[in-house]
Amino acid sequence: MKDDKKNSLLDQQSSTEMQQGISRRQVLQGMMGGGLVAAGSGVLAPGSSLVFADTTEPKRGGKVKVASQSGSTADTLDPAKGSGSTDYTRQYMFYNGLTMLDHTLTPQMVLAESFDTQDAQNWVIKLRKGVNFHDGKPFTSADVVYSLNRHKDPKVASKVATVASQMQEIKAVGKEEVHIRLATKNADFPAMLAVSHFLIVRDGTTDFSIANGTGAFICKEFQPGIRSVGVRNPDYWKKGQPYLDEVELFSIPDEPARVNALLSGDVQLINSVNPRSMGKLNDNPSTRILQSNSGGYTNLVMRDHLGPVQNPDFALGMKALINREQILHVACRGFGTIANDQPIPKGHRYYMGDLPQNDFDPEKAKYHFKKAGVLGQSIPMVASPAADNSVEMAQLIQLSGRQVGLKLDVKRVPADGYWSNHWMKDSLGFSNINPRPTADLVFSLFFESSAKWNESGWKSDKFDQLLLAARGETNESKRKQMYGDMQVLVHDHCGVAIPTFSSINDACSMKLGGYKPHPLGGFMGYMFAEQVWLEA
Amino acid sequence: MNQTLLRLIVNRVVLGFLTLLLVSMVIFTITNMLPGDAAQQFLGQAATAETVAALRTEMGLDLPFMTRYIDWLGGLFVGDAGLSMVNNLPVTELVATRLPNTLYLAALVTLVSVPVALFIGIFSAMYRGSWFDRYSNVFAVFAVSVPEFLIATVAVLLFAVHLGWLSALSHIEGAQTVGELLKAFVMPVLTLCCVLVAQMARMTRAAVIDQLNSSYVEMALLKGARPIRAVLRHALPNAIGPIANAIALSLSYLLGGVIIVESIFNYPGVATLMLNAVSTRDMPLVQACAMLFCFGYLILVLLADISEILSNPRLRK
Numbered sequence: 001m002k003d004d005k006k007n008s009l010l011d012q013q014s015s016t017e018m019q020q021g022i023s024r025r026q027v028l029q030g031m032m033g034g035g036l037v038a039a040g041s042g043v044l045a046p047g048s049s050l051v052f053a054d055t056t057e058p059k060r061g062g063k064v065k066v067a068s069q070s071g072s073t074a075d076t077l078d079p080a081k082g083s084g085s086t087d088y089t090r091q092y093m094f095y096n097g098l099t100m101l102d103h104t105l106t107p108q109m110v111l112a113e114s115f116d117t118q119d120a121q122n123w124v125i126k127l128r129k130g131v132n133f134h135d136g137k138p139f140t141s142a143d144v145v146y147s148l149n150r151h152k153d154p155k156v157a158s159k160v161a162t163v164a165s166q167m168q169e170i171k172a173v174g175k176e177e178v179h180i181r182l183a184t185k186n187a188d189f190p191a192m193l194a195v196s197h198f199l200i201v202r203d204g205t206t207d208f209s210i211a212n213g214t215g216a217f218i219c220k221e222f223q224p225g226i227r228s229v230g231v232r233n234p235d236y237w238k239k240g241q242p243y244l245d246e247v248e249l250f251s252i253p254d255e256p257a258r259v260n261a262l263l264s265g266d267v268q269l270i271n272s273v274n275p276r277s278m279g280k281l282n283d284n285p286s287t288r289i290l291q292s293n294s295g296g297y298t299n300l301v302m303r304d305h306l307g308p309v310q311n312p313d314f315a316l317g318m319k320a321l322i323n324r325e326q327i328l329h330v331a332c333r334g335f336g337t338i339a340n341d342q343p344i345p346k347g348h349r350y351y352m353g354d355l356p357q358n359d360f361d362p363e364k365a366k367y368h369f370k371k372a373g374v375l376g377q378s379i380p381m382v383a384s385p386a387a388d389n390s391v392e393m394a395q396l397i398q399l400s401g402r403q404v405g406l407k408l409d410v411k412r413v414p415a416d417g418y419w420s421n422h423w424m425k426d427s428l429g430f431s432n433i434n435p436r437p438t439a440d441l442v443f444s445l446f447f448e449s450s451a452k453w454n455e456s457g458w459k460s461d462k463f464d465q466l467l468l469a470a471r472g473e474t475n476e477s478k479r480k481q482m483y484g485d486m487q488v489l490v491h492d493h494c495g496v497a498i499p500t501f502s503s504i505n506d507a508c509s510m511k512l513g514g515y516k517p518h519p520l521g522g523f524m525g526y527m528f529a530e531q532v533w534l535e536a
Numbered sequence: 537m538n539q540t541l542l543r544l545i546v547n548r549v550v551l552g553f554l555t556l557l558l559v560s561m562v563i564f565t566i567t568n569m570l571p572g573d574a575a576q577q578f579l580g581q582a583a584t585a586e587t588v589a590a591l592r593t594e595m596g597l598d599l600p601f602m603t604r605y606i607d608w609l610g611g612l613f614v615g616d617a618g619l620s621m622v623n624n625l626p627v628t629e630l631v632a633t634r635l636p637n638t639l640y641l642a643a644l645v646t647l648v649s650v651p652v653a654l655f656i657g658i659f660s661a662m663y664r665g666s667w668f669d670r671y672s673n674v675f676a677v678f679a680v681s682v683p684e685f686l687i688a689t690v691a692v693l694l695f696a697v698h699l700g701w702l703s704a705l706s707h708i709e710g711a712q713t714v715g716e717l718l719k720a721f722v723m724p725v726l727t728l729c730c731v732l733v734a735q736m737a738r739m740t741r742a743a744v745i746d747q748l749n750s751s752y753v754e755m756a757l758l759k760g761a762r763p764i765r766a767v768l769r770h771a772l773p774n775a776i777g778p779i780a781n782a783i784a785l786s787l788s789y790l791l792g793g794v795i796i797v798e799s800i801f802n803y804p805g806v807a808t809l810m811l812n813a814v815s816t817r818d819m820p821l822v823q824a825c826a827m828l829f830c831f832g833y834l835i836l837v838l839l840a841d842i843s844e845i846l847s848n849p850r851l852r853k
Contacts, residue, residue: 067802072622072812072815072816073620073622073623073625073630073809073812073813073816073818073821074622074623074812074816074818075623076623223633224623224625225804225808225809225812226633226804227709250802252705252802253799254799254800254802256689257692257704257705257799257800257801257802260689260692260693260696260697260704261704261705261802263696263697263704264692264696264697264700264703264704265700266696266703266704266705267705416815
């Protein structure tokens, strides 16, 4: 049975299966403990627990309590300043964006009715009519202009100031139309505006002690570091939604406490579940695990004298030294998918499938290390709990290194201050990248030669040209080819090794209906509130 | 009240203030030595040298050390602990939302633990070597040595997850009735009581036994006083000093040391507030919390000292 469970946990890696609402794990679990499931949830057919949640009609009413992983006095209702899952989730309760990303990361219209362009540089945005803010004021183009312009004001200290600087001119044309001119062409513009930072606030808002948005919930209470409460917006423009009467969101930073709160029924939904807790949640008939594959990853960064600029052989050697299967099953406990040293995950619309898989090859690694002249030296490798699973990964890579005669000296440093004191400073260290909404964003944030977060200090003119061309390309197949070429370049030459993509693990009560995994983040890409309902 | 008594008490209060001043210097120096500052933390990954410098100037982090210390101390005197660097709210306001919760929990724990501890301590001292004494001893040693995170976690697993009797979280906002309030508080209070009762009972027992061994209690017994009278009338008044000290020491822990209990039960108290503040490098908040904890500690010790002075018959002529 133990083995069954292990296999079945691996089975549920496929997010498409999860999206269809039923995975083999569920069937296996149902068959193994059918009686228990039936008794606990009031369902008779084995394995039907997920099916019932997705096929029944949404129900109105009820309160849901949700516990997220992080929260502090820095919590904010200002979309421009949001950081971390709790902020994003809270802001999606109260505000709407112009667009949103669905579970295939394709942009869908929300407050915008259409995004039109001829050249990917000049955009005409038509806005939805008949939408009101919580205070009753109708939503117009002025709100959009104000919300987008805010990010360019240095005083606002927006987290997306660099992204927003692309918008050279933002002007309202009438009450229901906004024209935006970009500095350079960007075919991904509608997707770019789908992140929570670009949620729309009312024209002139400067006070964020209470939220005034167009969202599905009205902000009843907001206490930073304690909790936020949203009540149903009776005039929400989406017909019939939201289903819940009230959502209470707070954080329980301690993971075991978060899991216990779900198990005891005090909360109905939690995020960021550690794989160690999966057994407990699987065994409990009233809870289920919600897993989605993401494009987030923990990567090994090689820079300075060890990076591809000065020592390309070391980088190639490290890529051959990494045992991805082992890292996936031991360091990540099977929660994730194998990656191939480039940041676009399988299933993404621009994923390049023909790329040969880099795999564990001690002979090849040894050859490159010999050429790089590093055998016999002791090389420090910095890992930290700040980059998920990196300590375990480092230990596994260290063991593999021993096989070929490479001495890696693992230095474990605290999570506190890791990003300012170690990240992009060590010659050999780890980083942790969150999923990003578009391929363009991943590449331009972390791989473009001039990128501030170019982790390995990699420079490639060819890559930069491709990136710029792809951004302005409106022909899908040409675009896909360009992104494919970029993946080849990163895979072959960049000093960043990406062993696995991580998975996002949420867990919820069996009573919660309508929940679907989202590749961008937990809590259905932080947008669960208006889409879920509570079974009686 | 006579002159000696008054002088002793005033002395203690003045000493308390001096200690607080010293503590403020230590806190300010140490928090300034912590690596990283709010400017860096706030900008996070996006920090560049120029933006950090600009933000530092804006937050006043570039002023000389002494200037900032005196500004801060002056503010504290008039009840202004500055603005939080993270969300620009007044620090006093942030603390004010959490402090009542902490005091509430502390009061409940005190209400339960002190009588129980006194009862156990006095009785095991009176009947030294009896089964009650031996069992309470074993329990006390056990409770003191088991860390509270283990007690709390096991309690949650047992009473909230498996039996479903209690809530795994201690949320007081939602609790309306006395029953709900009780349900929310039972586990945190009992967890804290486990640790505190054991400590206090052991020290009370030692203090009472110390007095029971003295010649005046022997004399009282020889004169025919019943054991209960010998303890309550003769021994206990002389043991008040050490007992008050034991209680003060144990309770002082309820202000800042309950961080584990607060995080396991997700209780919004001052300890988690300070933890938040440390992780966001929100120094005004860290300093205010540290001062608050020291202040609470000093008050408790002061109360213990005063009750010791008052209980000393030699000063009451």
